[in-house]
Amino acid sequence: MYVVIPISYWGFNVYNAKNIPLYSSDLFTAQGQEYNISLIVNKQFNLDLAEYEKQGKIYLSLFFTLTYEFGFATIASTLTHVALFYGREIYQRYRASSEGKVDVHTRLMRRYKDIPSWWFYLLLFVTILVSLALCIFLKNQVQICLIGNSSLPLCLLSHSPFPISIITATTNQTPGLSIITEYIMGVLYPGRPIANVCFKTYGYMSMTQAISFLSDFKLGHYMKIPPPVIVFSSVPWNYNCRNGYPECSMVAVGFYRRYMSSG
DSSP states (O other): OTTHHHIIIIISOGGGGGGSOSSOSSOBOTTSOBOOGGGSBOTTSOBOHHHHHHHOOOBOOHHHHHHHHHHHHHHHHHHHHHHHHHHHHHHHHHHHHHTTOOOHHHHHHTTSOOOOHHHHHHHHHHHHHHHHHHHHHTHHHHOOOHIIIIIHHHHHHHHSHHHHHHHHHHHSOOOOSHHHHHHHHHHHSTTOHHHHHHHHIIIIIHHHHHHHHHHHHHHHHHHTOOHHHHHHHHSGGGGGGGGTOHHHHHHHHHHHHHHHHHO
8 A cells, every 4th residue: 555555646646636635534526626425315315316417426535445446355365365375274173173183272171161052142133133123113214124234244244254364363454344345235225325334334343343252262262261251251232341341350250150150
């Protein structure tokens, strides 16, 4: 980015970039004036195509334009990089785990009581239920149907954390799904900006929370923290634990003690 942006802006004037500020989150006309978004949306906050054609195309700053372009390349390169460079190792480790071979950390963690699967299924069921309720009772506000709101983000989420988590673990950089989710919803539901943002939130934030959850489990695995404590410290309703409130950790430990005593 540090090389491409100056060359594209001052060298080749890509997309007539000199008419627009180099770095800005605003939207612009072809002449570089700030775009009046209120003119191209109706009362239902849908895109008014006739007014949009009258006002002209929307232009982004060169920084955000190249960010989107590199974002598409990042998503594709993430899949191919993980497959080519880590595919064999992933397969070997999967075979080793299926054959019962464990490392010293896993052997020590087996001293703790494991997490029941129904905890995760219950959390998934509740989130899907809330998502469906949002689509049913606030259909006009979110501008999205039941299938688009629930099924597609789940499909993305079921495949994306695995390769992205490998990139995060090795480079400390997390490729996002925000760009591809915006593109998918833009194709499926053109002219509905709120639906686009809702789909982006479900797709991107779900993946981000999944990676964060895996990071918590990785830390707990090496620090030998009981898995139920990690769950109670990481679920969304205990968000304040991440903001430095020790009371939340005490609550998590209390839940774990009760859980262990009941077992």
